Amino acid sequence: MAETLKSRYGPEVPRRIASMLRAVHPRFPADAFLADALDGYEALELMPRGRKIAAALERHLPADYEEAVALLVASMGPKLGAAEGHGMSPFLYMPHSFFIAERGLDHFEASMNAQYELTQRFTAEFCVRPFLERHQDATLARLARWAEDPSEHVRRLVSEGTRPRLPWAPRLRAFQADPRPVLALLERLKDDPSLYVRRSVANNLNDVGKDHPAVLTAVARRWLEGASPERRWIVGHALRSALKRGEPGALAALGFGKAKSLRVKESSVTPARARIGGKIEVAFTVVNAGRVPARTLADFRIHFVKADGGTAPKVFKLKALELAPGARARLRKTVSLAQHTTRRHYPGIHRVEALLDGRAFPLGRFDLR
Numbered sequence: 001m002a003e004t005l006k007s008r009y010g011p012e013v014p015r016r017i018a019s020m021l022r023a024v025h026p027r028f029p030a031d032a033f034l035a036d037a038l039d040g041y042e043a044l045e046l047m048p049r050g051r052k053i054a055a056a057l058e059r060h061l062p063a064d065y066e067e068a069v070a071l072l073v074a075s076m077g078p079k080l081g082a083a084e085g086h087g088m089s090p091f092l093y094m095p096h097s098f099f100i101a102e103r104g105l106d107h108f109e110a111s112m113n114a115q116y117e118l119t120q121r122f123t124a125e126f127c128v129r130p131f132l133e134r135h136q137d138a139t140l141a142r143l144a145r146w147a148e149d150p151s152e153h154v155r156r157l158v159s160e161g162t163r164p165r166l167p168w169a170p171r172l173r174a175f176q177a178d179p180r181p182v183l184a185l186l187e188r189l190k191d192d193p194s195l196y197v198r199r200s201v202a203n204n205l206n207d208v209g210k211d212h213p214a215v216l217t218a219v220a221r222r223w224l225e226g227a228s229p230e231r232r233w234i235v236g237h238a239l240r241s242a243l244k245r246g247e248p249g250a251l252a253a254l255g256f257g258k259a260k261s262l263r264v265k266e267s268s269v270t271p272a273r274a275r276i277g278g279k280i281e282v283a284f285t286v287v288n289a290g291r292v293p294a295r296t297l298a299d300f301r302i303h304f305v306k307a308d309g310g311t312a313p314k315v316f317k318l319k320a321l322e323l324a325p326g327a328r329a330r331l332r333k334t335v336s337l338a339q340h341t342t343r344r345h346y347p348g349i350h351r352v353e354a355l356l357d358g359r360a361f362p363l364g365r366f367d368l369r
Contacts, residue, residue: 006046011038013092014053020075021061028071033060047168050091054098065103066110072096073113079120080153093122101127105134112142119157126169128161136174140181147185152194158185159200165207179208179215190223190231198234205238209250213242217249224253243297244315246358256297257357261290262323264354266330269364276337276345280366282316283332284354288323295322298331299355300363305348314343315355337368 014037018030037056044052061068080090096118104111104127111131115124131139143158160166162182164175175182182204189201209216220235227235235253242250251257267284274280282302288294298318303311321329337345347368354361 006044006049009046009049009091011041013049014038014041014056014095016092017053017057017075017095020077021071024074025071029060033057036060047094050094051098053095054102057095057099058103065107069100069104069107069110069114072099073117076117076121079151090122093118097122097124097127100124101130105130108135108138112139115157116146116154120151120153123153123160124157125160125163125166128157129166129169129172132162132172133174136181140185143185144188147188152192152196155189155192155194156197156200159189159197159204163200163204163207165210176211179212182208183215183219186219190234191228195230198230199237202234202237205234206241209238209242213247213249216242217247217253220250220253243358244299244317246355248358251297251357254297256295256320259288259290259294259296259357261288261292262294262296262356263287263289264356264361264363265328267354267361267363269352269366271366272364273367273369274337275369276339276347279334279336281332281334282352282363283330284361284363285328285330286321286323286354286356287328288325291325293322293324295320296356297321297358298329300333301353301355301360302335303351303353304343305346305350305368307344307346309348311351 014034018028018033021028022030033056036059037053041049041052057068057072061071076093100111100114100118104114108131115128118124118127128139143162146154147158149155162172162175162185164172164179164182186201186204189197192198192201205216205219216238220239223231223235239250239253248257263286265285265287268281270281282300284300286296286298298321299315300318301313301315303313306312316333316335318331318333323329339345345368349365349367351365352363354363
């Protein structure tokens with residue numbers, strides 16, 4: 001059985017935090033803090049464990065917030081180097097993030113300085129969001145400054161912290177309604193030298209597009225003018241959800257959606273009777289029946305049966321095709337039917353369709369048992 005996240009966030013985490021605080025504040029009551037933090041700790045999942053440690057910090061650090069947060073910052077270890085590949089180790093600072101978000105809203109400067117240090121060791125994308133809601137103008141001004149910071153971790157916070165639909169976090173409803181303040185920040189980062197930052201920019205734009213498809217398309221078209229390969233990658237990654245949805249504007253921005261001469265032939269979905277835990281293969285041929293070259297994004301979609309007997313579609317990406325007149329391309333992909341935490345399988349008839357620039361072509365079905 002795979003190791004759970006919470007099992008990698010065991011009692012050693014509050015013990016290490018206590019040791020780090022004692023090193024900079026010898027009067028820190030480590031024993032009382034640990035008794036408080038570890039009471040009922042084993043029964044909690046990952047995020048509640050972080051919140052429990054944060055609550056214990058609040059009770060055992062000095063009552064003055066600015067003094068307390070200064071001690072937390074002073075106790076932090078070295079800054080992160082390379083952007084990725086640190087595993088769970090930076091999660092040591094998750095309680096610090098909760099502490100700032102929940103205690104620091106009335107102490108803007110002290111909290112922003114703490115987040116500047118925190119994001120270079122863990123991330124401040126979660127704790128900056130309450131400040132965007134309570135102190136929007138001041139926080140946006142600070143993020144605009146940080147967009148020019150030498151640290152890629154600080155620059156990434158600018159884009160990741162302002163994502164309207166950041167996973168694991170409450171949505172930023174104001175930016176869902178009006179994304180212009182966010183887009184102004186992303187303009188500063190669209191040619192960032194770090195892939196770590198550029199990926200965050202693309203994810204933010206992808207979020208924006210879920211609420212404002214036309215805005216995403218307009219930004220994509222503008223950014224593609226004279227774009228470097230790196231910026232073209234940002235645009236393609238930002239459009240990924242819109243392309244899966246077959247949105248005409250997103251397809252047109254990348255030069256797709258014009259080919260009407262394409263046909264789907266020789267389709268197969270095997271086996272016709274599959275079992276949960278097994279797999280199926282989807283295959284089909286795309287033929288250009290026209291007299292001019294045709295370009296298309298070829299995908300396929302399975303309408304998975306849900307627990308209530310309804311269906312929910314999932315798109316599987318295949319590839320971009322460029323076909324000369326009369327040319328054909330054979331496409332195939334194997335799909336696992338194993339149970340996953342992100343996708344549960346249920347018995348029933350599953351319809352399968354090819355998608356060419358979002359246009360659906362029936363391929364067949366399989367009976368899952």
